[in-house]
Amino acid sequence: MMQHSDDYELLSWIPGGNGGPTRNYYVDWRMLRDVKRRKMAFEFADERRRLNAIRKNTILPKELQEVADQEIASLPRDSCPVRIRNRCVLTSRPRGVKRRWRLSRIVFRHLADHNQMSGIQRAMW
Template identity: 65%
Template sequence: MATPMAKHGLTIAVNLRQNVHHIGCLQNISALLMPRCAVQTTCPLRTNYADWRMRRDAIRRQLTKEHSQERRLLNCIRKNTILPDEVKVMADQEIASLPRDSSYVRIRNRCAITSRSRGVVQRWRLSRIVWRQEADANHMSGVQRAKW
């Protein structure tokens, strides 16, 4: 499935199945898109969820984490204006073959307690309703209800 082509003096060889991308003088585009230092997280996996929506969102987050680098590389190829159309079509087909839930736009921020998706206060990962209850009960450090 490798397609060597020459256009505007650039030699392009793309093998999407094996994630090998060579474009012009850039020897490996994946080296540009890789993070400088990979940090291993040792967070314990959560096993109990408030409801099935929270579980589905956790699965989506895991799929996004697994396929993010490949999806990012393919999107760069798709949006490149120098590459020929055949290569862009191949990248489109590869993106279509990835799991639908591996896209980051399908991730929804949810309350960690109730799994509510709307009105989530990002700093605490709580919905506005739970956040207010916890603040009123003085269970949150540094938060005080306004009184006048």
């Protein structure tokens, strides 16, 4: 049978289980903001694509294009994919990110040098 203190120990492993602040498992608030932007851009991608097609189609009447333009303006700002910033998943560094691995050049080199990335090795000639 479990002790009362063991219950608290188990609850401490569950995010928000001990009544304290919940951790969101992101390095910093900038990374969390970028993740929210990615989700929103994904949600509104189809609608934004359709409205842009209407807006840029020169065959359609100007009134319809203007309505589509107003509807795009009414969408949330973070639904625009231009606002997404590639960040390192380990350090949240915004610059020098290797897109394929989603790691900054510094972390990438460190992991590659210490043989922690399979298939990656230093150039030798």
